[in-house]
Amino acid sequence: MSDTNATPVRTDAVVIGGGPAGLFAALTLVRAGRRVALLEAGGDMRESLCSRLVARMDGRSVRDAEKFRLQCPRCTCLTGLGGAAFHFDTNLGYISSLTRSKIESAPDGTVRSYSGLERALGSFDRAQELISEAYRILYELGLPPAEPDEADHEDSFGSMFQHVDTALSQSVTVDDSLVVIARLKAELEENGGRVLLYHRAEDVEPLTGGGFEVRAATPDGPAVFHADDVVVGVGKLGLPWVRELIGRIGVRHRPSSRVDLGVRLETRREDLDHLLNGCHNPKLSFLNEEGHSVRTFCVCGGGRVMQYGFLDAVALDGQHCLNQPTSKSNMGVLTTVDLPEGTDGTEHAAAFAARVAAYGKGLPVVSTVDELAGRPVPEGPLTTSLINYHHGDLRECLPASLVRDVLAMVDRLNALHPGMVPGTSTVAAPVVERLFPDLDLSDDLESSIPGLYFVGDSSSKIIGITYGAATGMAAARSVLRRRAGLATTAGGGH
Template identity: 55%
Template sequence: MTTGVGTDRLDAVVIGGGPAGLFAAWRLATGGARVALVEAGGGMRDSLCPRVTARMRGQQVRPAEKFRLQCNRCDCLTGLGGAAFHFDTNLGYIRGLSRSKIENDGAGGYRAYSGLERALGDFDRAADAVADVYRLMYGFGLPPTAPESPESPALPVSDARTSGAPAPVAGFALADEALSQAITVDDAIGMVDALTAEAREHGLRLLLGRRVEDVTRGPEGDWHVRVAGSPEPPLRAANVVVAVGKLGLAWVRDVLRRNGVAHRPSRRVDVGIRLETGREEAAPLTASCHNPKFTFLNELGEPVRTFCVCEGGRIMQYAFDDTTVLDGQHCLTTPTDRTNFGIVTTVDVPEDTDGTEHALDFARRVTKLGGGLPVVQPLLELLGGARLSERPAHSLIHSADDDLASALGPRRVADIAGMVERLEAVAPGLAGPRTVVAAPVVEKLYPSIELSSELESSAPGLYFAGDCSSKIIGVTYGAATGLVAADAILAPRGSR
C-alpha cells in the first residue's frame, strides 16, 4: 500500500526504484532519515513481463514457442526493482572489484581502470562498497553462488590493484574472468520484498505509480519534487537522490539544465552490436565465468570489448528516445540453445559533438535501415562473405534482415572483425554460419555530470546515482552508488 504525497519536509526524496534507488532509500530509512521513494512504475510483481509471470505460475512455454511469443518492444523496464531485476540477470563481481576496462594512456600504451573506482575516487572504497552490497543482498535472501569448480578452465584475471593487465590472451590487451553471480527473477522478488519491507518498517514512504515531473530548488533552499497528476503540493526535502535508469535520459537532461547543474556533453560513448551464436559454439567463452570480458585497442586507440554475456539467453529490444536499441537477456530459469553478448567500441567523439546525440544517431541509422526495426545479419556476410542461402536462426523475431555495413560504418565493422578474429582463438568455430550480429547497441549515453566522490552535484543536496550518474552502469555498481549517496546525506555536512 502506498502513501500520499503530503507536504511535510523530508530529509530526502529518492527518485527511481531500481537498485541504486532501492539501496539509497533503505540506507536512509534505516539510518533514521525521513525519506520518500518515488517510482514511476508499480510494484515488482505488477510490472513483470507477462511471459515471466506465466512461467512463475507454472505455465511453461514450450521451447518451440519461446521466441515466437516475444513482444515487439519490451515495456517492462519500469517498476520497483528496475529493469535489472525484471529478468534473470548477472550481478557482477563477487570475488573482488577488478579493473576490467582499459583506455589509451596517451603514450602508446594503455591503463586498466574500474568505473566505480573513478566515481568514488579510491579503489579500496569502491571495493568495500561492492562488498557491502553483496553482504546486504545475502541478508535480504539472495542465495550465495556455488563455489567455483576446480575443474573449470580459467583465463587470467586482471590484477585488481595495478594499472597493468595480465599477459595478453589471443591478442587481447585484457582478459578478465572475475567470478560473478547470477540471480533469477524469483530470488530478486524475495530480495526486493525484504528490502522494502524493512525500509517501510523504518518509515519509508513508498510512492508507486507516480512519475516525477520536475525537481527544483525552492526559495527557502529546500528541493521541491513535483509528482505528475498529484493535486497535493510538491514533496519538500533537504536532499534529492536521482536514481533513474537509461529510460530517464531526456528527463535528467532537463533537470540538469533547469537547475544549472554543472555538466558537459559526454565525450565517450559505447556503440556496437550483439553477437549471437549457438550455445555450444560459445561454450569455451563461458566455461569458467558467466561474463568474461575481453578487450583490445583498435588502430585509433579506442577500446573494443565484449560485455554482458548471456549464456543460454536471448536478445531483447526496447524503445528508447525515438529509436529502438538492443540488450541481452539472461534466461537462467528457462535457458535457450543460444548465447549472445555485446561487442562495443568506446568511441571518443569529436570536440564539437554531443556524445549522447552521437550514440543516438548511430542507433537511428541502423533502425532507419531496418524500417524502424533492429537489423540482423549473418556474421559471415557482414565480414565480406557471399550471401547465405539459408538464413541462420536467431532470437529476435521483430527485426529486419539487411546489410549492416552501411549503417555501422567501416570502423565499427573492422572492430567487430578484430574481436571475432581474436575470439576464434579462444572459441574455435564462433565465426561460423550459425552466428549473427544484431544492432544497434548503445551504452553510456548520459551527459558527463560534475559529481563529488559522494555523488553530489554542483547543486548542493542534489545527488545522482546508478546509470544516470554518468559514471557507471550495472546492478551492484548502481546499488553501491545509492549507498554512498545515502551515507553522505546521513553524515553531518561538516564531517564530509
C-alpha cells in the same frame, strides 16, 4: 513549475527511481533514521514483470501467456520496483573482489586498466568496500550466496587480447530477485520510508534557503514533496528527463565526450561454451587502430537478445535465461569511442541508434557474420533469437570502423577456438551505452547544487546493479554526514 495546488509533503529525502541505486540509497538513509519518500514511475516488481514469467512462476505453462507478450515488438518490462535489470535473470558482477575490467590508451602510449566505479567514487579501496557492502546486504535480504564454478579458466585469452578479466561473478534469477526486492521494500516501509509506486517525478526545484521541491504525477493527481536532499537514480529511459532537468536548474555538466557503441553477437550455445568455461561473464579487450577500447560486454550463456524502445529509435540488450536456457548464447561487442571536441556524446549515440532504426524501418537490423565480412550468404532463415527485426546489410548503417572492430573481435575469438563464431552467427544492432551527459559530480555523487545527487545510470559514470547500489550507498552516506555536520553547527558544536 506547474501550478498545482497540492499540499507539499515534508520528508527528509526524496529518492527518484526504484532501481538498485535508488533502493540502496533509500535503505541506507532509512536505516540511519531518516524519513524517505522513494518515487517509482512503475509498479511493484511482480506486477511489472512479463506475463510469460509470471505464468511460469504461477505454475502455468509459459505457452498460456505467449499470446500476450511473446510477440512484443519491443520489451516494455523496463520500469517498476527493482529496476530494469532485476526484471530478467541477470548477472550481478564480482563476488570475490572488484577488478579493473576496462582498458584505455594512456597519454604516454601505454595501455592501462581501470574500473568505472573506482573513478566515480574516487578510490579503488572505497569502491571495493561499497561493492562488498552491497553483496552483504543482498545476502541479508535473501539472495542465495554464490557457488563459484571451480572449472579452469581459459588460459589462452592473453595471447589474443590486451586485457582479460575472468573474475568470478554471481548470477541471479527473477525468482530470487522478487524475494530480495520484496524484503527491501518491506524494510523501508517498516522503518518509516514511503515507497510510492506510479509516482513519476516531473520537477525538482531548489528552494530559496535550501532544500528542494519535487513534483510528481500520480494516478490520483499531482503530488508535491519538500525535502532537504534529493537522490536521482533513474535508468536509461529517464535520459530525456535528466537532460531537461539539469539544463533547466543549472546543474553543472558538459556533453559526454565518450560513448559506447556496438552490437550483440549471437551464436549457438555449444559454440560459445569455450568462452564461458569457469566464468559467467568474461571481459576481453583490445585497442583498435584509433586507440579505442573494443571489448566483450554482458555475455549471456543460453540467453536471448531483446529490444526496447529508446529515444526515437530502438536499442538492444542481452537477456539471461537462467531458468529456461535457450539453444543460443550472445554477448555485446562494444567500442568506446572518444569523440572530437565539441561533439555531444548523447546526440552522437542517439544519431547512431536512429540511423540503424531508419535503415531497419523502425526495427533492429541483423546480419550474419559472413554478410558483415562481405562473404557469400547461405540460404535459409537467420538463427537469431530476436523475433521482430530487419534482415539487412549492417555495413550500410554502421560506421566502417565499428564493422572492422566487430570482425576483429570475431577473428580473435576464432583464433582461440576455431569455429567459436561461425559465419552463420548473427550480429544485431544497435547497442548504445554511457549516454548521459557528463555531470560534474563529487566523489559522493553530489552535483554542483548542494544536496542534489545523481546515482546509478543517471550519474553518467557507471552502469550495472552492484555498481548502482554502491553509488546509491555513497550518496546516502554523504547525505548523512552533511546533515550530521549541519546539526552540529546549528547546535553550537565545533
